[in-house]
Amino acid sequence: MRKSTVLAAAAALAIAGGSAGVLVAHAAPPPPPPPGPAGGPGFGPHGHGGWHHRWAHRGPEGWRHHRLVAPGTFALLYHPANREITVADAQDIATGFLRWNGNHSWKVVDVKQLSDNDIGFAYATADNSVIARFTINSRTGQIRRVG
Numbered sequence: 001m002r003k004s005t006v007l008a009a010a011a012a013l014a015i016a017g018g019s020a021g022v023l024v025a026h027a028a029p030p031p032p033p034p035p036g037p038a039g040g041p042g043f044g045p046h047g048h049g050g051w052h053h054r055w056a057h058r059g060p061e062g063w064r065h066h067r068l069v070a071p072g073t074f075a076l077l078y079h080p081a082n083r084e085i086t087v088a089d090a091q092d093i094a095t096g097f098l099r100w101n102g103n104h105s106w107k108v109v110d111v112k113q114l115s116d117n118d119i120g121f122a123y124a125t126a127d128n129s130v131i132a133r134f135t136i137n138s139r140t141g142q143i144r145r146v147g
Contacts, residue, residue, distance in 0.1 A: 081139075082139045083138070083139060083140065083141045084138065084139075085119065085136060085137075085138040085139075085141060086119075086138070087111055087112065087113055087119055090111055090119040090121055090136050090138075091108055091111045091121065093136065093141075094108040094111070094121050094123070094134070094136075095107075095108050098123070105125070105126055106123050106124065106125060106126075106131065107123070107124055107125075107126070108121050108122070108123060108124075109121070109122050109123075109124045109128060109130065110122045110130070110133075114135060116138075117137050117138050117139050118135045118136070118137060118138070119135065119136050119138055120133065120134070120135050120146070121133070121134055121135075121136070122134070122147075132145060132147065133145070133146050133147035134146060
């Protein structure tokens, strides 16, 4: 009785291990790092150009963009043609971006309507020294650095 239980457990482990091995064998390999100058190895902490180039690279299928959130994670959210972002919404989005990235010392200043579709805002230090200026399109939500 005991021998049959051990054999059944061993068979179950072999089946589970074989299934896991098949899944691992068919998993996609990681993409190659982007080439550096003259096709050689990249330079900087993450290849050619440093940190900001880690977001996109050219693989066998073309350009790939690495995202913080995988596509389809929030598939239940509908993206309307006009997002109707208000000045208050722009303030919240800009502040949320700072918090999402763990920055609790900077703040959002100079939030104002610039044109029909553009809302301007700036990031500043605690003593109100402006670091950078941006605009957000109230229809599309696209953010651009302007200064």
